[in-house]
Amino acid sequence: MDEKDLGTDLAKVLIPEADLQAKVRELAGQIDADYAGKDLLLVGVLKGAVMIMADLARALHSPASMDWMAVSSYGSGTKSSGVVRILKDLDTDILDRHVLIVEDIVDSGLTLSWLVSNLLSRNPASLEICALLRKPEAVKADVDVRYVGFDIPNEFVIGYGLDYAERYRNLPFVGTLAPHVYGGGGA
Numbered sequence: 367m368d369e370k371d372l373g374t375d376l377a378k379v380l381i382p383e384a385d386l387q388a389k390v391r392e393l394a395g396q397i398d399a400d401y402a403g404k405d406l407l408l409v410g411v412l413k414g415a416v417m418i419m420a421d422l423a424r425a426l427h428s429p430a431s432m433d434w435m436a437v438s439s440y441g442s443g444t445k446s447s448g449v450v451r452i453l454k455d456l457d458t459d460i461l462d463r464h465v466l467i468v469e470d471i472v473d474s475g476l477t478l479s480w481l482v483s484n485l486l487s488r489n490p491a492s493l494e495i496c497a498l499l500r501k502p503e504a505v506k507a508d509v510d511v512r513y514v515g516f517d518i519p520n521e522f523v524i525g526y527g528l529d530y531a532e533r534y535r536n537l538p539f540v541g542t543l544a545p546h547v548y549g550g551g552g553a
């Protein structure tokens with residue numbers, strides 16, 4: 367799926383595909399350096415993190431393991447419900463493992479702050495976060511993200527894993543939607 371397939375649904379491209387891919391390579395370089403000689407476990411947060419996880423993992427030069435958790439706090443809307451639910455837990459025992467959570471976005475910070483305390487209770491050797499995008503609220507929520515791709519404005523974004531009502535995840539760029547898509551513009 368690409369820009370032309372969106373027609374009038376797209377308001378603007380916020381981060382083009384080439385910028386995303388360059389940033390993923392940069393983050394992978396930092397992670398390779400920081401985890402040299404360590405057995406790294408990447409934990410992707412379904413479903414939003416699928417694209418960043420797939421691209422980041424392939425950009426790493428070290429043989430990292432991959433596991434997935436599914437948690438949900440947004441349902442089909444554009445606001446966090448405030449309640450985090452585990453939909454799928456890890457298959458891996460993370461006791462004494464070096465764990466890097468891979469996320470698409472830190473918005474209110476609610477999902478990650480909940481996830482961090484959940485995973486810390488399992489006593490990993492280390493626990494850090496890599497998030498492609500971060501909004502201003504997350505900074506207020508004091509979620510300590512070690513690897514951040516882009517700080518973005520407080521707008522609802524779609525693409526590269528991020529959805530609106532489960533759609534638009536398969537865009538190769540990050541963008542914003544036209545108001546009519548949210549039901550406000552009459553189309």
Ligand SMILES: O=P(O)(O)OC[C@H]1O[C@H](OP(=O)(O)OP(=O)(O)O)[C@H](O)[C@@H]1O
Nearest residue numbers: 412413414438439440473474475476477
């Ligand atoms: O910082 P927060 O305000 O908690 O928002 C960030 C989280 O919300 C989205 O997931 P969502 O619950 O929509 O599930 P999804 O990944 O399946 O879309 C996103 O992928 C993050 O996991």
Ligand code: HPA
Nearest residue numbers: 473521522523524528529
């Ligand atoms: O801006 C967003 N877009 C899509 N999903 C999200 N989940 C939290 N924030 C967002």
Ligand SMILES: [Mg+2]
Nearest residue numbers: 414440528529
């Ligand atoms: Mg979502």
